Amino acid sequence: xxxxxxxxxxxxxxxxxxxxxxxxxxxxxxxxxxxxxxxxxxxxxxxxxxxxxxxxxxxxxxxxxxxxxxxxxxxxxxxxxxxxxxxxxxxxxxxxxxxxxxxxxxxxxxxxxxxxxxxxxxxxxxxxxxxxxxxxxxxxxxxxxxxxxxxxxxxxxxxxxxxxxxxxxxxxxxxxxxxxxxxxxxxxxxxxxxxxxxxx
Numbered sequence: 001x002x003x004x005x006x007x008x009x010x011x012x013x014x015x016x017x018x019x020x021x022x023x024x025x026x027x028x029x030x031x032x033x034x035x036x037x038x039x040x041x042x043x044x045x046x047x048x049x050x051x052x053x054x055x056x057x058x059x060x061x062x063x064x065x066x067x068x069x070x071x072x073x074x075x076x077x078x079x080x081x082x083x084x085x086x087x088x089x090x091x092x093x094x095x096x097x098x099x100x101x102x103x104x105x106x107x108x109x110x111x112x113x114x115x116x117x118x119x120x121x122x123x124x125x126x127x128x129x130x131x132x133x134x135x136x137x138x139x140x141x142x143x144x145x146x147x148x149x150x151x152x153x154x155x156x157x158x159x160x161x162x163x164x165x166x167x168x169x170x171x172x173x174x175x176x177x178x179x180x181x182x183x184x185x186x187x188x189x190x191x192x193x194x195x196x197x198x199x200x
Contacts, residue, residue: 006077007101009084009094015067017109019060021129026152028059033159047160049137056132115144128153138162146172 008014018024032055036047065071069079082095092099112127126134128149141157143150146168158164166172 007080007099008072008077009080009082011081011083014069014072014079015064017129019063019067021132022149024059024063025056025132026149026156028056029156030152032056033156037159047137049160050135052160053132053135117144141165142167146170146174148173 013020016022029052032047032052036052040046069081072079080094080097084099085093086104087093087098090100090102092101092104112129131153137160138157140163141154143154143164143166146166150166150168151172154164154166168174
């Protein structure tokens, strides 16, 4: 857009957290969970988790071409798959190829970290990146954390039928001003239990 020569280096796949493990799957899950709640109220039948997963993957597949290397190339961006290492001011290397640049933007995202809770490694642990992999709905789900991602996943899985407990250090959404949202004029009724402790 501004005429700059641009190189994008990605080690895994383009699209980032938003496409593969963040916004797209989580918002699709929330929508599917809301529809499941309505359907259960009308028919008394539990949701089909396989259908929910198919809907999530369909949303990802629909949006993925927009973030693909081919789309980036059409927009004038060169894409390299590999690991970049800075060697000197204005000099980097990607798997043996020397790259010279004037400006560099580091936008690597982030990954979930281990909680350090004793004994947790022996449990069936998933993260916000891998929660999309299980093929069946968890009967019970404990979520460590009370941020936006934890709240989205907790509410969605509770609506789908899981027994969800959120374990938070201080309170849910600690950086937000909590005001009960509404949908279609109906007050929000939480279906997730939360446990927390006050830091010493």
